[in-house]
Amino acid sequence: ETGVTQSPTHLIKTRGQQVTLRCSSQSGHNTVSWYQQALGQGPQFIFQYYREEENGRGNFPPRFSGLQFPNYSSELNVNALELDDSALYLCASSPWTGKETQYFGPGTRLLVL
Amino acid sequence: AQKVTQAQTEISVVEKEDVTLDCVYETRDTTYYLFWYKQPPSGELVFLIRRNSFDEQNEISGRYSWNFQKSTSSFNFTITASQVVDSAVYFCALSEAPFIIQGAQKLVFGQGTRLTINP
Numbered sequence: 001e002t003g004v005t006q007s008p009t010h011l012i013k014t015r016g017q018q019v020t021l022r023c024s025s026q027s028g029h030n031t032v033s034w035y036q037q038a039l040g041q042g043p044q045f046i047f048q049y050y051r052e053e054e055n056g057r058g059n060f061p062p063r064f065s066g067l068q069f070p071n072y073s074s075e076l077n078v079n080a081l082e083l084d085d086s087a088l089y090l091c092a093s094s095p096w097t098g099k100e101t102q103y104f105g106p107g108t109r110l111l112v113l
Numbered sequence: 114a115q116k117v118t119q120a121q122t123e124i125s126v127v128e129k130e131d132v133t134l135d136c137v138y139e140t141r142d143t144t145y146y147l148f149w150y151k152q153p154p155s156g157e158l159v160f161l162i163r164r165n166s167f168d169e170q171n172e173i174s175g176r177y178s179w180n181f182q183k184s185t186s187s188f189n190f191t192i193t194a195s196q197v198v199d200s201a202v203y204f205c206a207l208s209e210a211p212f213i214i215q216g217a218q219k220l221v222f223g224q225g226t227r228l229t230i231n232p
Binding site: 002031033037040041042043044045048056059071088090092100101102103104105106107109 | 117146157158160163220225
C-alpha cells in the first residue's frame with residue numbers, strides 16, 4: 001500500500017456539470033500530481049502542486065484546476081464537464097527533491113453522460 | 114519533447130514462460146529517470162523500479178529484471194518464470210530530473226502493455 005487514498009472511487013456526472021475529486025497524500029509528501037488516464041491509454045499529466053501552489057501543468061484547459069492543503073490533502077476540480085473527460089483520475093504524491101518516485105492512489109473513475 | 118513507446122500492446126504467455134516487455138524512450142535531457150509501473154485491474158499504479166540516466170547497470174529483483182541500454186534508448190523489463198498474478202498492464206515512464214524547485218517533475222507514460230499469463 002502506498003498510503004495515498006482517493007475519493008470517491010466511482011462517479012457519474014452529466015455533461016456541463018462540475019466535479020471535485022479528492023486525494024490524501026502520504027504523510028510527509030509535499031508534492032502531489034494529478035493524471036488523467038483514458039481507457040486503453042497511459043496516464044497523462046494534468047498538473048502538479050508543491051507547497052500549495054501549482055508547479056507545472058500539462059496540456060489541459062483552465063477548467064481543470066486544483067488545490068493543495070497543508071494537511072497533505074488535495075483536490076482536482078473540473079468545470080463544464082465534457083464527454084471526453086470520462087477517465088480514471090489518478091493522484092500521486094512524492095517528497096520534493098526533484099527525483100523522487102511518485103506513489104499513486106487507486107484512482108477515481110469518472111463517467112460523464 | 115519526451116516520448117515513451119511500448120510497441121507491444123498485448124502479450125499472452127503460458128505460466129512459467131519468460132516474457133520481456135519492451136520500452137523505447139526519447140528525450141533531449143542528459144539527466145532523466147525511467148520507471149516501470151504495474152497496473153492491476155483495480156487501477157492503482159504500483160511502482161516497480163526507478164533508474165537514473167547515469168546508472169546503466171542491469172537490475173534483478175526476484176523474478177524481475179531490467180535491462181537499461183542508453184545507446185539504444187531502451188529500458189526493457191523481463192519477468193522470469195511468469196505467474197498468473199503477474200497479469201496486469203505494465204507502463205514504462207520517463208521524467209526529466211529538474212534541479213530547480215520551479216520545474217515540475219512530470220511522468221511521461223507509454224501506452225502500456227497488457228500482459229496475460231495463462232495457467
